[in-house]
Amino acid sequence: MNDASLSPSPPPSLSWPGILRLGLVQTSLGSIVVLMTATINRVMVIELALPAVVPGLLIALFHGVQILRPAWGYRSDVGGRRTPWIVGGMAALAVGGVLAAMGAALAGTSRAEGLAVAALGFLLVGGGAGAAGTNVLATLAVRVAPERRAAAATLVWVMMIVGFALTAPIAGHFLDPYSSARLIAVTSVVCAAAFTVACLAVAGVETRSRAQAAAERRASSFRDAFREVWMEPAARRFTIFIFVSMLAYSAQELLVEPFAGLAFGLSPGMTTKLAGLQHGGVLLGMILVAICASAIGGPRLGNLKLWIVGGCLVSAAALVLVAAAGLVAADVGPVRAAVFALGFGNGIYAASAIGAMMGLAGKGAGAREGVRMGLWGAAQAVALGAGGLTGASLVDIARWGLGSALAAYGVVFAIEALAFVAAALLATRIEREAAEPRAGSIEYGGATTRA
DSSP states (O other): OOOHHHOOEEEOOHHHHHHHHHHHHHHHHHHHHHHIIIIIIIIIIISSOOOOOHHHHHHHHHHHGGGGGGHHHHHHHSSSOOOOHHHHHHHHHHHHHHHOOOOHHHTTTTTHHHHHHHHHHHHHHHHHHHHHHHHHHHHHHSSOOOGHHHHHHHHHHHHHHHHHHHHHHHHHHHSSSOOOHHHHHHHHHHHHHHHHHHHHHHHHOOOOHHHHHHHHHOOOOHHHHHHHHTTSHHHHHHHHOOOOHHHHHHHHTTTTHHHHHHHHHHHHHHHHHHHHHHHHHHHHHHHHHIIIIIIOOOTTTTTTHHHHHHHHHHHHHHHHHHHHEEEEEHHHHHHHHHHHHHHHHHHHHHHHHHHHHHHTTTTTTTTTHHHHHHHHHHHHHHHHHHHHHHHHHHHHHHHHHHSSSSHHHHHHHHHHHHHHHHHHHTTSOOOOOOOOOTTTTTEETTEEEEO
């Protein structure tokens, strides 16, 4: 029997309903995460009168534990199945969400015990989000046809935002009038519903043959697998790009609203509307990439690397415009336009980067999609955790040095713009297509392994 007869056939490409079902996992994930980063964050600061640094540290814990994403991706690569990791991750996410709510409630009467329980909850939420999210993206990387990747990236990202958008107002409605018992009850219902939806969404989506499972189990240790992926120039460059670009992306989030409020005396409601305008720009940018790169395609419109570079450069220019408009404009109109442009550039960058991530995950050494997705997810999580803190700290330092709050924000926006330019330069080196398979190798599921 020759090697060709043992070669596993590629799993069938996911249809749009299949992609939509995996997107529902992201919706479920987002619905729990938003309760941690918004609702419980607010409860700790307002109702419990805790220093803002307390929920900040808990959210940093949520991001920090996701540095283990490569290990979780590796385990699913070796096991040959990703569904158990998605379901298990969502289970940890749901349990962690309930524990975080219980910890916040307990902190009202017993600070130390309550915060200890909340910390455990945030750890589980971070671990669950990392395990489930990594393996959803790894599944998409293997199963989505190349011409659909940009549109699929937009779809799953938008569906996660839908989880944020639906859960926050609905949970907020049932939390009034506030009580610790209501917080636990509402969080428990959301977590149970999210876990149920995710389990139903992934049921039957994953298919594999015995030959494919056997090939995937021919794996070395995690250390060797990680080293193998890190030695791939495309994977290493993309990791650095993800970190730099996400650092710039996340650093701006905590600064735009305070800057606009400070420059024009806007109320919290008005700055919230400004954030909504930015999110509208994000959505438009992502839809543009989905239509042009997936529906139209071609050597230029279908080149995700060009979209990534363009998105980073538009974001950089918009940050400079936000700073300039806030410093010299007589009214809020120019800032609104600049903030919308910032969201538009962010959306182009995000959709094209996720699409490129899906393509690169299946390139290089075989059966390493989970490790690659985990590596890039870890870089993203660390950058997200560090970005907000870095941006806020730079504003405080610049304010102390310059003696002007507006000038301090302007300087930091300029630094973030330079970070986006640096990310664009890094993106020019991202390989659009992987090298041709070496002689004696076979391809399956978008990956290459030795025959």
